Amino acid sequence: MTQQGVRWTADQVLALAPDAASREAAGRLATAGPWSEVGSTDGGTVWGVCRGGGGGPYRTVVDVADASGPTCTCGCPSLRYPCKHALGLLLLWTGGDGAVPEGEPPAWAERWLTGRREDAEAAAGAETAETGAAETGAAGAEAAAGAAGDPSGSVSRARDPVAARRRAERRAERITAGATELEQRLADLLRGGLAEAEQTGYAWWEETAARMVDAQAPGLASRVRELGSTASSGPDWPVRLLEECALLHLLDQGWLRRDRLPQDLAATVRTRVGLPATADGPAVRDQWLILAQYDSVDARLTTRRVWLYGTETGRTALLLSYGAAGRAPELTLPVGLSLDAELSTYPGGGRRRAALGKRFAPPAPVEIRPKGVTPSQALARYGRALRDDPWLESVPVTLEQVVPVPDGDSWQLADASGETALPLTPAFGNRAGLWRLVALSGGVPVQVFGECGHRGFTPLTAWPAGPGQAVSLN
Structure with missing residues (x-):
């Protein structure tokens, strides 16, 4: 889920889809064409009217501000939840390109929101009264609020953090139940032998992923779908x-412990x-050298990765931006220039992912290059990064003084x-x-930035041996 005022990513939205058909249909609705009267609030409510092929148009409202899970309503007759219209509206909203402007909800959306708030307040009031009675022996909700440290006796102010904590606890319980179920499914798979995975086909994996979505664990669902695409995918697939x-089992056990x-x-x-x-993380201002920018495209979304290097701090940071259904992500930074800006890091091992904050000047040329290491140091x-994040595919590395050389049917980067x-x-x-890199080198050592992981090294940007601008290798 998302905190209030924070826009979702397309991947988070698609993880909510009940099946593959809903994801595909939502992608077709993630453009402004079918929609009218669209809008959103900073608090996480999105609405719009979708032109329908049957009995439409369909009025759709989605509220993603509740930490316990998104809720939505739609005038379509679909039995799937969320329906393709709700998913498509959220995908349109994630684009952040002005297609869904902020504003006040129309009367029909406000009526649903008001009714939902009243139901939630009634449920929370009953829950608070029950808790208060258990703790004080027959005290009312106001007395319980006062005992919690609210000198004004206001129930609502005392209740909000308690309710939020309980919602978070309920979601954690759902994820734990999902992780436990996934452990049993993996054990059954391995007990029956990997050959059985080839026979069951993708439907088993998709059904397992749907169970993880029900458990509000989209990260587990995504990894399960990747497993489904690995089975029977070429030589050495077992x-x-x-x-x-094994990595999925390790993630399950990490959550359970x-x-x-x-x-x-x-x-x-x-x-x-x-x-x-x-x-x-605290905002860090630096002259950030834009090392590389590239997109990863699949049927669901486009993910843009931008690598930055702090010329003063020596830190390497990653910015992520998403676009749904083939739409280009909004963030674009020119490789080789420097950006005077603030970055704040996300939690987690390594703390490489960051959010771009205030920019103090437009990107400008710079002569500084990142510090490089040898292949063995890379x-x-x-290896050290895997201790902080065992599921890490690669780390950003700049290789100093390396030459691209053929190695049979493949290539490698050798030190001088x-x-x-x-x-x-x-x-x-x-x-x-590859051929741009070979031409830039001409047999002379060059400096190369890329990603180093268990599959090898992927060059992204290179600098010539002498003075010269960065060359993108994407």
Whole structure:
């Protein structure tokens, strides 16, 4: 879920879909064309009227501000919850491109919101009265509020943090139940043998992922879907499936034993499971060198990753931006320039992901380059990072004085001495960026920034041996 005033990501929205058909249908509705009278509030309420093919138009309202889970209403006859119209409206809202302006809800949306608030207040009042009676022996809700430290005796002010805590506890209980069920399903899968995974097909994985969505654990649901795409996906798929099952088992156990983990690792587990996080780190102002920017596209969303390097602090930070249904993400920063801005980090091991805060000047050219390491030091850095986040695919690394050289049917980056080298990831070997890198080097050592992980090294940006601008390899 999201805190009040924080816009969701497309991935979070799609994790709510009850099935694959709903996700696909929602993607088609994530454009402004079918919608009218759209709007939103800073508190997390979105509304709009969708042009329907049957008995439409359909009035749709979604409230995502409640920490216990989103609620919605729609005039369509669909039995799925949330329906494709609610999901499509949320995807349109996540774009952040002005398609869903902020404003006051219309009367028809306000009526539903008012009725829902009254129901919630009645339920919370009954819960508070019951708790107060248990603690004080027959004290009313106001007495319970006063005992809680509210000198004015105001029930509502005393109740809000208590209710929020209870909602968070209920969600944690749902996730725990989901993680326990997932452990049993993984055990049954391994007990029957991985060959059975090939025979069951994708439907079993999709049904398991839906169970994780019901448990309000979108991170687990996403990993289960990835497992479904791994089965029968090419040579050595049983090995890769077993590895991914082991990592998923480790994440399950991390959640079930999160109280015993170090604080940063526990925060990483919460994020990996799918709980929301806010950039709570202190704002750090620096001249941030824009190292790389690239998009990852799938059928559900476009994810844009922007790597930054603090020229004064020496820190490397990651900005994430999302676009739904093939729409380009909003954030765009030119590679090779420097940005005078503030960043705040998210919790978790390594604290690399950050939120972009106040910008003090537009991007400008800079002569500074990031500090580099050797291939062996890059591997050691990845190994250390896995202690903080065992599910980490790669770490950002700048290699100093390396030369691209062929290695049979693949390529690698060797240091100037030729003693150590890093293999390039197979996917990068099929890109045009490889030949740009080879041409830039011409057999001379260059500086290369990229991501180093268990599959190898993926170059993203390179600098020539002498003076010159950064060259994007995407």
